[in-house]
Amino acid sequence: MSTLEVRLPRGFRAAGVTAGLKASGRPDVALVVNDGPDHVAAAVFTTNRVEAAPVTWSRQVVTDGRVDAVILNSGGANACTGPQGFADTHHTAEHVAELLGISPGDVAVCSTGLIGELLPMDRLLHGIDAAAGALTPDGLERAAVAIMTTDTVHKVAGHSDDGWSLVGMAKGAGMLAPALATMLVVLATDAVVTPADLDAALRAATGVSFDRIDSDACMSTNDTVLILASGASGVAVPREDLTAVLSAVCSDLARQLIADAEGAAHDIAIEVREATSVDDALEVARAVARNNLFKCAIFGNDPNWGRVLAAVGTTRASFNPARLDVAMNGVQVCRAGGVGDDRALVDLAPREVHVLVDLHAGEESATIWTNDLTHDYVHENSAYST
Amino acid sequence: MSTLEVRLPRGFRAAGVTAGLKASGRPDVALVVNDGPDHVAAAVFTTNRVEAAPVTWSRQVVTDGRVDAVILNSGGANACTGPQGFADTHHTAEHVAELLGISPGDVAVCSTGLIGELLPMDRLLHGIDAAAGALTPDGLERAAVAIMTTDTVHKVAGHSDDGWSLVGMAKGAGMLAPALATMLVVLATDAVVTPADLDAALRAATGVSFDRIDSDACMSTNDTVLILASGASGVAVPREDLTAVLSAVCSDLARQLIADAEGAAHDIAIEVREATSVDDALEVARAVARNNLFKCAIFGNDPNWGRVLAAVGTTRASFNPARLDVAMNGVQVCRAGGVGDDRALVDLAPREVHVLVDLHAGEESATIWTNDLTHDYVHENSAYST
Incomplete structure (x- = not known):
């Protein structure tokens, strides 16, 4: 296993664009698409009982072990926004699905930012149009930049192994359960894996990485860690190997979160x-x-x-x-x-x-x-x- | 029940002096003595498993429901100081007992300040000599000043009722269980009460006062709330009345702790x-x-x-x-x-x-x-x- 230049595994495209959700004018919409041939997915979410609309939505999306695309926005958490907030998440997924020709039920949604404000849907939908048009196999870093909030640097990590690779991007500073100020992580691999192996590997890896950082003990309403597997490498990876690589990548990202925690000096x-x-x-x-x-x-x-x-x-x-x-x-x-x-x-x-x-x-x-x-x-x- | 000028109930004397334990040169040793005729006492202590030597000592002293005097010092917590720290607490109680002609087993000890340093016993013992010589029925405020650490004001509260009174002094900012940065409270009443009633009233009162403030969630190794009853008023007070008055005084002191919490603006x-x-x-x-x-x-x-x-x-x-x-x-x-x-x-x-x-x-x-x-x-x- 060796660290490589961090780029998306085979079968993936990504984009990061500016939709105008942030007052700063920085990039705020990211899209990650799995072109297959497989569309295996697993996820873990915040255990906060006050969960944001996109968490409620994505929890449902991932239950069948299939995700084709993930749309992420910074500049608004869409948490504590009631039925309208959930309708907005639903609308977001439908818009992505229409542009990509996939099912809305296979589109995960992640949001991060202030709690208790509705998203400006016009801007978000235009941003999604732009992101869909900008999808590229080289888009990982731009996507990682677009999910930053108070982060001072974007975070990516990756490993390659005999013929397959695994990469991840993250934003935030904190831990998963409980977790802080919204941590969002999207991981992608071209390994051939079963949904059960992917889920088991993800739970094992987050248990020894994101679950073991605790910047300020505050649990977010929006934390999400998603992994997508395209199978495009053609390499079938056993659960133990997958778990080892995934744990290493998640630990790398977790350490980056701590290194960039809000205002920290140590x-x-x-x-x-x-x-x-x-x-x-x-x-x-x-x-x-x-x-x-x-x-x-x-x-x-x-x-x-x-x-x-x-x-x-x-x-x-x-x-x-x-x-x-x-x-x-x-x-x-x-x-x-x-x-x-x-x-x-x-x-x-x-x-x-x-x-x-x-x-x-x-x-x-x-x-x-x-x-x-x-x-x-x-x-x-x-x-x-x- | 009415608030009165806060002075010690009948049967009590107190003093506060400067022993040189603090680099600031401010008062740092306080002594409270119950001259009786009764010497009933009750106490609650930190639930921290790493408890300071004076807590270990005082917990034992109060088990028989009798305390004749309380010696308190700021400028050092005498916590995590091993067998030597406990020997120092024992020595402190013996010195007080000798000066007052009472039993060391009836002298409670409280300390507050930095953890992990031995107390300068020479200075402390000389301070105790001075405090014993300065005991006076008017000494409550001077005692309250001598237990301050980062407090910006000293804290006292009191109530009188038909022929009897109850007062207290406190230092610190935080709560009892868990508790912060050392909260020390000594209460005194001239009511005639049984040990069982005093203990029950104290547990009920602290449960709705000190246990309901939480400045920064940090539990101290030294927290102690002690109440002494002299019986000098000759008024037998039922448990319910005692609980009501004690709850009011403890709530007053608890509110004062929050109002003076370290660095707080709200x-x-x-x-x-x-x-x-x-x-x-x-x-x-x-x-x-x-x-x-x-x-x-x-x-x-x-x-x-x-x-x-x-x-x-x-x-x-x-x-x-x-x-x-x-x-x-x-x-x-x-x-x-x-x-x-x-x-x-x-x-x-x-x-x-x-x-x-x-x-x-x-x-x-x-x-x-x-x-x-x-x-x-x-x-x-x-x-x-x-």
């Missing part, structure tokens, strides 16, 4: 070792990742390890408080639940921070990636307008 | 109505109160109600997303899960904000008080040093 890996279960390790890591006091301390380059222990102490994981060890960037600041090496030895200047919590309770481990809490995070989110 | 009441249970109402209110994106929006005076719904959608409470109503400062911005009145009508300039979520699912309601997430919060907590 990317923080919270690694928990010697837990009695992976669930325990994840609960502890997530508790630290969500602790605002800890996140502020990292922003201030302050190795305030007491806040790590205070967060660990809120969990139900198996551990003895008197045996906890904590290291920050390699310095063991807490030993056996008490004072360890001098906290002044910890250098938090680099963007990447490693916090290691050893529970000394079992043999499992897990890592959650998160960000610090910064002035820029507060600034960007106190007057959201894109 | 005090936000999240009221949830028509829930099927109080637990459902609290779960929904707490989910909104802990949503960083919502808290940033309020800081920016942005009535971004979509973030309220996105937070509500993460809960397991009973509701139909298509029936949710949300009002912000009296403007019904969300009606039946969709767009309501113009969000531009909402005035978020005042410090106090009221968010009303109507679940239309039952007949119960509850309110959680929280704060916005501000530049000053990030600033104060990115280089904590008090």
